[in-house]
Amino acid sequence: MKKILFIFLILTSCYTIGADVDNTLLLKNLEAANTQIEVLKAQVEVMKSYQDKFLTTVYWSLGTVLGIVILLIGYNWFTNFKSQEKEVQTLKNFIQNELNQKKVMLTEDMDKKIGETLRKQNDRIWGEIHRLKYETILSEFKYKKDLKLYSTCILNVNELMIVNKEISSNFRTQQILDLLVEILELADKENKQYILSSDILSTIHKTLNMVGDEYSMIKNKVNNLIKKMQSK
Known part of the structure; x- marks a missing residue:
């Protein structure tokens, strides 16, 4: 019986000792686990801090890049706007210069046309005046x-030739020279040589000098009539 009790005590002690050892190991393991957990928590906090810093850096980088992109877009728009504004101003200046040149050309053309129109009207008016004057002198001639005032007729012939130079009519030139020949022939026929005074002779020569060599035949005829009248 005692032996049984002794064995039971030994087994109980062993169990107690084993239980104490297991508890000690369990506590140590628990403490180690807690320590590891704390270390892991610390690592997680460090990683979280690094992650937050990294995200903050990323956000700042993205913000900076976005800001640079916005600045570049704005600068490009501003540059394009200024370039377009400059091109528009250049185009405006070009158009204005073209308009000014066209205006000057149009003004000059209008002035030229107005001047030509006025000149033509002026020439036409003066042409009518000279023709009226010619007809008036011819009527007087x-x-x-008819009054046989041949000296005055010769003066009229000279006036007709002067007016005709403004009209430039070959027909009238021939008519005037024929009138001169007619007067000299009448004066010669009526023996009125006295009409050939120095003034009248000078007037006759002035009249003949106003016509070209194409009228040399009739000019010679006039000179021969004068010589004939002076020889009497």
Whole structure:
């Protein structure tokens, strides 16, 4: 019986000792686990801090890049706007210069046309005036011829030639020279040589000098009539 009790005590002690050892190991393991957990928590906090810093850096980088992109877009828009504004101003200046040149050309053309129109109207008016004057002198010539005022007729012939130079009519030139020949022939026929005074002779020569060599035949005829009248 005692032996049984002794064995039971030994087994109980062993169990107690084993239980104490297991508890000690369990506590140590628990403490180690807690320590590891704390270390892991610390590592997690460190990693979280690094992650937050990294995200903050990323956000700042992205913000900086976005800001640079916005600045570049704005600068490009501003540059393009200024370039377009400059091109528009250049185009405006070009158009204005073209308009000014066209205006000057149009003004000059209008002035030229107005000047030509006025000149033509002026020439036409003066042409009518000279023709009226020619007809007036011619009427006076015929009237004086009927009165046999041959000296005055020769003066009229000279006036007709002067007016005709403004009209430039070959027909009238021939008509005037024929009138001069007619007066000289009448004066010669009526023996009125006295009309050939120095003034009248000078007037006749002035009249002949106003026509070209194409009228040399009739000019010679006039000179021969003068010589004939002076020889009497």
